[in-house]
Amino acid sequence: MTHEQSLPSGRIPSSMRLDRRTVLRGLGATVTLPMLEFMKPALGASAEAPPVRLAWVFFPNGTNADRWVPKGKGKEWELSHALEPLAEYRNDFNVLRGLAQVNAQSLGDGPGDHARSAAAFLTGAHPFKTAGSKIKAGRSADQIAADTYGRSTRLASIELGTEEGRDAGACDSGYSCAYSNNISWRSESLPTGKEIQPKSAFDRLFGVTGGGDPKEQSMRVSILDFVTDQRKHLVSQVGAEDNRKLDEYFSSVREIEQRITRFATPVQLPEGTQTPSDKPSDATEHIRLMYDLMVLAFQTDTTRIASFMLANEGSNRAFPMIEVKDGHHQLSHHENKQDHIDKIAKIDRYYCEQFGYFLKKLKETKDGEGTLLDNALVVYGGAINDGNRHDHHDLPLLLAGRGGKGLSTGNVLEFPQYTPLNNLFRMMLDTVGADRGDFGDSNGILAIS
C-alpha cells in the first residue's frame, strides 16, 4: 500500500505538531487514497466508475431571503450576499427555486413550524403533533437510499450534527424534541439519531474499536445471537406498544449483525491520520471537522450517504466569531428590525462559508478520473424560507456536484412554485437506483439535465 504522501506520525516536537484539524484537512487535500481491495464495492456500481455519493446538509431557522436568493436565472445570475463565499464554486452547484415542503405547514396543527420543518425536510411527511407518545414522521430520503444503495459499504449511511438533542422542556409548541433534532428517519417512528462528537463519529466510521481478529469477530456474532434469542423471554410479557420498541431493538441488532459479518475488516486509513480528540473549541472547528469526516468517509468509500444538521431546528446558538451575540432563533424573528436582519444575513453567509469549505474539500479530492464533487449530489438547505414568516415554500436550496453523470451546474433553476422538494430527492434516489416510485408528497422526478 502506498500513498502519494503520508503524514508523519510518532513523536514530533510540539512546535511542529499539526493540530487534528490540520491533519484531517490535509488528508482531503493532499492524499489520494488508492482504492483498496476490500473497499471495492461488493454490489452495485462497477469498479471502474466511482460510486455516486449523496449528502444532505441542513441549516435551521430559514434565511433572510432578500440577501440569500441570487438575482437572475439560468446561467445569468449574480451571487447574493449570503452566497458570495461560494464564488469560487459557482459553477459547481445549482440554485434551486420554487421547491416546497408543504407538509411542514401547520395543516391545522397550529404552531410548531420549527419542529415540523426539520421532521419534514427529508421525509416530506407531516409529523404527528405529539409531545411524547406515538411519534411519527416518515422515512427519510437518505434512509431509503441506505436500504439498498447503502448495503455495499461498511456503513449504510452516516448522520452528523453539532448540537446535542438534550433540551429541557418542550422543543417547539407541543412537539417532542425528536422532531426538531432529527432530519434522518430510519422508520416513520424512529429517528436515526446523529453523532455530535467528531471523535465518536470518527471511531464509528473507521472502526478503531474492535479490530479484525477473527476470534473476537466470532464472539461478537455469538453475543448478537444471544440477544436475538432474548426475544422469546420478552414476547409473552409485553403489549403492542412495547413490541414496537422491541422491534426497534431487534432490527438494530440484525443490521449490526449483517454489517459485521460482511465488513469485518476495519478501514485502512492513511498513516498519520489522527483521531480527533475531545470536543472542538468552537462552532467553526466543529462544523469543519464534521465536513472533513464526510469527505474522508466518501473518499474511503466507508459510506456513500451522509446527512449533517449544522444545528438543530430552532437553534438559538450565538455566533461570537462573526460578532453576532444574539441567538439565531431569536434573531430570525426579526420583526423587521434592521440590525436583526443584518445579523441574520451574517449568519446565512457564515454557514455558506463553511459549506464552501466542504465543496473545496470535495473538489480537491480525486475520485476515479475526476473528483469527489463530480461524483456527488449534495443538497444544502432547510425547510423554512424566511425565519420571520415560517413559510415552507420557495425554500433556500443548493444542489452541488454532478452526480457522476455530468449534471449541468452553475445555474439558477426556477421550478413552478410548490414543486415538492421530494421530487428532487427522487431524482437523487433515481441516480443511485433507489427510487421506489413514490415518496411522501412527490409527484414526479425533478428534471435537471
Added chain:
Amino acid sequence: MVRCDCPRNFSEYWKQIARCVTAAISFAPEKQRREAPVLRLGKAVQLFFFSSAFALGSISFSAAQEGASPEVDKLDKELSELWGAQVVPVLEKHCGECHMKGANEAGVNLGDYDSLDKIRSHDSTWEQIRGVIRAEAMPPPETSTMTADERGVVTAWIERALHEVDCGCMPAPPKVTVRRLNQFEYDNTIRDLFGLDLKPSKQIGFVSDDVGNGFDNQGEVLSLPPIAMEKYLQAASLISEKVIATDREVFRKQSFEGETLGFHESMKVPVYIATGKYTLSVRTRFGEGQIDSCQAKFYLDDQVVSEWEVLPKDETTKIDFEVTAGEHQLRIEYSEDANPEVRNVPNRKLIIHSLRLVGPEQGEPAYPREHERVVIAYPDTLDQPEGRAIGFTEATRRVFQAILPRIYRRVVDDEEVHAVMMVCQKGADAGFTYEQSLRFGLQAALVSPQFLFRAERWVESDKGVRLDDYGIASRLSYFLWSSMPDEGLLKLAAENRLHEPDVMRAEVARMLEDPRSESLLTGFFAQWLGLRNIQKIDIDREKFPIWSDRLRGAMIKETELFCKSVMRDGTVEDFLLADFTFVNPRLAEFYGVKFDGQNPSELYRRRPGTNDTNPRRQGLYNREDEWIKVTLPENRRGILTQAAALALTSNPTRSSAVKRGKWVLETVLGDPPPSAPPNVPSLEQATAAETASLRERLEIHRSNPSCAGCHKIMDPIGLGLDNFDAIGRWRDKEGDLEIVAQGELVDGTKFSGPKELIAILSQKTDSVAKNFTERLLTYALGRGLQRADRCDVDTILEKSKANRYTIRSLIEGIVLSNAFLQVTPNPSLQPKQASRN
C-alpha cells in the same frame, strides 16, 4: 398484539374485550327530540343524528377508550348535551366565518370535529383554541363581539372535555411503554452494579436521548436506532474490560495521580490489596519558589506510618509497610509547616506529583474490588465438600447466577443463566481464557434487552392486576435514584412485600435520605425548571463583564441546592416564598449578601496590581467551593428571583419580560399562554428606538390587537420582575431609565415590585402544587399524562394538601397511586352503574 390466552395478562384480555365493544352514541341538539342512548355490542357502530339547524350540531361518542366502561358515562352524555345546546351556537356565530364549512383559516376547521374522541385526540389544537378565546386573541379583537359569558361557556366546556374524567368508572391507568434506560440511568446503573463510576455514555459518546413531554426518560421517545445499539455494544465491551481483570500480575504495580495540598489538607487513596509487604513511592515537591520546607505524614487507615520533610525540589520518598488483605486507605497529609506564620500563602503547597504502590513482595496481588465482586468462582475453585475443582461450566454458572438477577433487576430462571453461560462456553471453545470468556458473557448480559429495557411484569391481586414487586422496585429506584434497585429493594421484592403501602412509605423515606436521590435534581428539577438550557445561553460578556462559566455553574448549583433542600424538608409554597437560598462567595457578591460574615468581594483573588474596581470575575474566589445557606435580601423570594431562573429567561443582551412571564405561567403555574400564531405578523411599529424602555416597547407590542390578548397575560408578570437584569442582578435603572415594576395582572390585581407580585402568585399554591405533581408524575411514569390520570392527580393532591403540600407527601402520593403501581381494576369489581364524583 393483545394476548388473551395468558392468565397473567388478564388486564390485556379485558382491554381487548373493551376494544371489541365499541358503542357509539350521538345526541342531537336540543331542537331534536332526545333519543335514548343506543348501545350496540360487537361490531362498532356509529350513529349520526344530523341536525338541520347546525352544520356542526352532531357529535358522536365512543367509549372505545382502553379500560373504560363500554357504557357511555354520564359525563360524556352531559358534555354532548352542552355541546349542542351551548357551545355550537357560540362557535357558529363567532368563528364560523373563518373556521367552518369551506373556510379553514390557519388550518383549523371546527366542522371536522364530529366526535368527542376526535376533539380529545386533537387536544393540543383544542387547548390552543381554548387559550386564544380565553386570552381574547380570537376571534380577531378588532371586530369581535364575543361576550365574556360566551367565552366562559366555550372555554369551560373545552376544559371539561379535555380534562374531566368520571373517576367513578375506575378507569385503568394508561400503560407505560417499555422504557429503555436513558444515558443518565445507564451510567448510574453501571455505577451501582459494579461500584465503578465509569460514565460509559460519556466515554463512548452515546447518541443523545430525545426529550418528550419535557423529560428525557419517556418510553415512547427513547428510541433505539442501530447507532445506539452500536454504542451499547462498545460500552459493554468497555465495562467488561474495566470490571473483569485478566492478568492478576499487573496489579503488583499501581500508580495514582497526585494532588496539590494546602496546609492540613490530605490526599486519600482507597486501595484493595492482598496481604503482604508493600513499598509506596511518593514523588513530591514543596511549593513554587519556596526556600524552606514542610512536613508530610503518611497514614495507613489513620495510623501514622511515616513522616518526612518535603523540600522545594522534586524528590521521591519510599515508604515500606505491611498489611493484611482487604480495603485500606492510604493518606498523605501536609502536616506541619516550617514557618507556620506564612503557611496560608498561596504558593506554599505540598505538591504530590504521583504515587506508586508496589507489592505484595510475595504471593499473588489482589484483584480489584470490582473484579472480586463479580468473579466469585474460578474453574479451579474447590467444590465443597468433595474438594474437587468445579470446572469451567460450574464456575460460569456461579458467577452469573449471582450477578444476573442484579443485571436484570429481578429473579432469573435457569434457562436465562444458561444462555449467558453458553456465550462464555463459546469463548472458551474459541480459545479464550476463563476471565476473557466471562467478559463476553458479561457483555451479552449488558446488551440484552432485559438490561437495556425496563420490561415489566404483572400479577393479579385482590384489587385487580398490578405491577409485580420487582417492577415496583425498579419504578421506585429509577424514579428516585435514576438507577437500579439496591439490595434492600430487591430483597423486599423477593419477599413480595414491597407493594404494601407501609413498606413503600418506609422505602421512600429511606431512598430520599440516600445521596442517590440527588439524581432528582439533575433528572427532574433541572428539566422541569429548564436549568439544562442555562448551559446553552450566550450572555454578552462585554455588557456583563461579571458573567463567566463559573457564575453560570454557580447559578445552576444554587438552584439545585435549593431544590434539594425543598425536596427533603420543604413544601410547594417554598418554591415561591422561601426567604433563603444557598450561595458560594461568588453568588454572595452577586446577591449582595455577606458570606459567612465576610464581604465576599474581599474573597475574590485579584491578581496583584489589577484594578480593585474591575468588575470582571473570571478568576477564583477563596472558598469558591463552599456553599452556605443564607437569608435572601428583602427584594428576593423563592425560585422566581433566583439568578438561574432570571438568566434563563433573558436574551443574551437584555432581560425579556415576555420570556419571564411565559416561564412563570408555564413552568410554575402550569397554565401556559397560547403559542404564538404560526406566522407571526411583523410589527411595523416595532422598530421603536432602541433607547425606549422595555415597558415602552411592550406597550407598542400590546397596542396591536392581535398580540395584545396573550401579551396582557404574560407581560405584566415579566415586568414585575424587571428589577432584575439579564443575568439576574438587582437594578433600579436600566441605562438612564427608572425601572417601574408595577403592573396589573389580567384578573385586575395590582402590584408594585417583585415581592408583591410573588405574594399574589403565592395565593395560587393549589395551581403550583397541581402543576408540580403533574410534572413529577410524568417524570415518574415515563409517559405523558392522559385524561384518566386526572383521578390519580386529584387523589395525590387531596392527601398532600393536608400536609401543606410537602414535597415528600407528593412523592409518597405518586408512588402509591394506581398509575404508578399500574393497577388495572378487576372488571368484575367495576360498579355496574357508574356514578360521577
